[in-house]
Amino acid sequence: MNVLVFADSHDGMIAKSAFEAVTYGSKIAKDSGGSAAVLTYGTISSDSLNELASYGITNVLHCSQLTDMDPQQLARLLAAASGDQQSELIVFSHDYTGKSVAPISAARLNAGIVSGAIDYPETSAGFTVKKAVFSGKAFAQVKINSDVKVVSLLPNSVGKTKTEGTANVTEFNPDCGAPSVVVKEQKSKGGEGISLTEADLVVSAGRGLKGPENWGMIEELATELGAATACSRPVADIGWRPHHEHVGQTGIAIRPNLYIAVGISGAIQHLAGVNGSKVIVVVNTDPEAPFFKAADYGIVGDAFVVVPKLIEAVKALKIAQG
Ligand SMILES: Cc1cc2nc3c(=O)[nH]c(=O)nc-3n(C[C@H](O)[C@H](O)[C@H](O)COP(=O)(O)OP(=O)(O)OC[C@H]3O[C@@H](n4cnc5c(N)ncnc54)[C@H](O)[C@@H]3O)c2cc1C
Structure with missing residues (x-):
């Protein structure tokens, strides 16, 4: 064929x-x-x-x-x-x-x-x-x-x-006809990091983060891992994060090798966009959060305690690996 x-x-x-x-x-x-x-x-x-x-x-x-x-x-x-x-x-x-x-x-x-x-x-x-x-x-x-x-x-x-x-x-330059659209201008959506749709690793956070001022640790963890950042829909809707980071049924569907979900409940509409990920890690204070059912690894704990520890662990691993 x-x-x-x-x-x-x-x-x-x-x-x-x-x-x-x-x-x-x-x-x-x-x-x-x-x-x-x-x-x-x-x-x-x-x-x-x-x-x-x-x-x-x-x-x-x-x-x-x-x-x-x-x-x-x-x-x-x-x-x-x-x-x-x-x-x-x-x-x-x-x-x-x-x-x-x-x-x-x-x-x-x-x-x-x-x-x-x-x-x-x-x-x-x-x-x-x-x-x-x-x-x-x-x-x-x-x-x-x-x-x-x-x-x-x-x-x-x-x-x-x-x-x-x-x-x-x-x-190979055949006749492709007249253009049906003309791109007048292309602008970056602002995300300077790794493209979400192409990322192997994604660190994502939801309403459990309490406010946009707390995303520094999510970005730091993503930077240390070489990951893209994502978020749940309400977080984008209320303007804590840009809309191009919204994943799920009504957002972008992604299938990274690793998806780390912090403070996200795991509603079916969110899972619809991420459940093709190879490995899912969930950090949530609520042991009954639905996301744990879809997780490969789960940490029941406070994001504000767990994420800084993950950052330290990744930094230590990178130093150990030279
Ligand atoms: C038609 C339709 C389409 C939708 N499409 C999408 C979509 O594409 N994507 C999407 O994401 N949603 C979508 N939704 C919304 C979806 O149903 C959920 O409401 C949404 O995913 C919940 O977002 P969240 O998990 O960030 O917030 P919440 O549901 O408020 O969950 C916050 C979580 O954080 C945990 N938490 C709180 N404090 C901490 C802490 N300190 N540390 C760790 N964890 C903590 C809580 O236990 C909770 O589980 C859609 C809904 C509808 C009706």
Whole structure:
């Protein structure tokens, strides 16, 4: 099966989440005796393009003429590349770009689509993909019957696997039509730290912190760990933290390797956005807090006592490790 992986980029680099989609696509191609190619766009450093070779990709199509995230143009680019590569499967990361471009591409290619896949497809009888449904409370196995298939992969589902190799990077600039949107200005939302959606580690806090003035220790713990910060919805609603940190059903859904929840009750709407995390650590004064049921590790204790101790422990570990 020939596979085409769409790899988004940020600030001249292939996006971190794209390498997992590339791992996914290249394994499916290899297992089925097909070839895997990557399509990317924008101004990207050659080092970053060549890094794709370490994830089993030999053929990289680079469209340098498009620089803005215009879903319509990208879907046309994708259709041209999939024709060029005779792709039977198109893989996206289920991130902002993937969520908007994958459905348009599927419609353009007359392809069946599974959004938010969490595992490799079962191919013994057709092509069936597993995805989480009902906010992660259940799973669905979805069979795609169309000749061309589109899958967007939920980040942190299969991990990234490096291999050896060299990439053949080709400029690919087909006619993508006139832009349907023009990005006039891009501004950072203010978060200078690690991007929440790409973070491996996340430190999150809720109303148990009592007020915005107490977030210093959460930020310090995140900085020591190299983690992003997040928060519960009410904390963002009352303005203690910026809205882009709000995780949950109505906020961002994340799947980091480690999610530390401090002073968050663990309401179902919050869990909906974080229950895909590999390891969940909960700090809460209330032993009956619902979050403990979803936790891998729980500390029943006061955040104002526990978090400073965690910071000291991380600092001591870093010193011990040199
Ligand atoms: C339609 C809908 C959508 C929603 N979407 C979201 C969403 O996307 N994301 C989201 O987060 N919520 C969402 N909510 C709100 C959700 O139901 C909860 O109300 C919210 O998650 C609770 O936030 P919290 O845990 O910070 O606050 P609280 O429920 O007030 O919990 C605070 C917790 O802190 C603990 N605590 C108190 N003091 C300390 C201390 N000193 N040390 C340690 N722990 C302490 C308490 O025991 C408690 O468990 C949604 C609700 C609705 C109705």
